[in-house]
Amino acid sequence: MDAFTLLKNDHAEAADVLQKLAATDEDAAAERQQLFNKLKTALDIHAHIEETIFYPVLKQEAETREITLEAYDEHKEIKDLLKQLSGTEPTGNAWDNLVGDLKRTVEHHVKEEETEMFPKASAVFSQQQLEDLGTRMQQEKQRQQQQKAASAR
Template sequence: MQTKPDQSSQKASTSKAMEATAMLKADHQLISTLFKEYEKAETKAAKKKIVSQICLELSIHAQIEEEIFYPGVKAVLKDKTLIPEAIVEHATLKSLIAQVEGVEPDGEMFDAKIKVLDEYVTHHVKEEQEEMFPEAKASNLDMVALGEKMHARKQALLAEQA
């Protein structure tokens, strides 16, 4: 069950398109902030709302990476390890999302799934930002044009959710 993007997502997504890795880093920061908000949330309703936003943001982020960013990077870098590993990590993230999306936060097992999702996302983000992004930026890939395509796709995906 997908929910409508909240104002923070809409505000971030309607801003001017930016360089591809900067856009992805902004998404990473937003998602990290949402996980921190979850840790502070005290009610089931608050947790459910935050988890819904985390799932939406992660799903859209993964989709634009898989549709636009990863193919561009893979082609330019002739990569045979970073992109396949990232795609496998996305599959695991999607599995965890499916386990918590639209589910009532019902205690320690739910909280444990969110914690594992947070840790997994943190690991994935670290690899992207420390390994993939520097290589992509050092290549001849037009990061601004790629960012514009990603921004347009993100807008379309958010509009579908509205």
């Protein structure tokens, strides 16, 4: 699987969970917490594989450097929102507002990656390079998932 396919699949999964999370109401605090935990784990792993494998390679190329640096900033913003949500009760306006902010920020980030970063990267890298990156990212993703599952026990 190439890097773009892997990342787009992650984006679709995050969008699905975010949509479900945004559709819950404050009477469903346990469901909100469960969906948030799933989303946070997925986004943490996704950011990790982008920041340790995908972005460093993109940052080396002039054509993709600026958008990659911007993506790092967007990751920081998403991580800050996740941290705020982690410390907020899953009921009331504060939670709803933070989920709305997170949803908008993630959607903006995904759109920028898929419509700007990926086309620029595809002009710089061969299909084989993208396949190799995808393989490395998938392996690291699986390692991270196993690590998080083990620490949750």
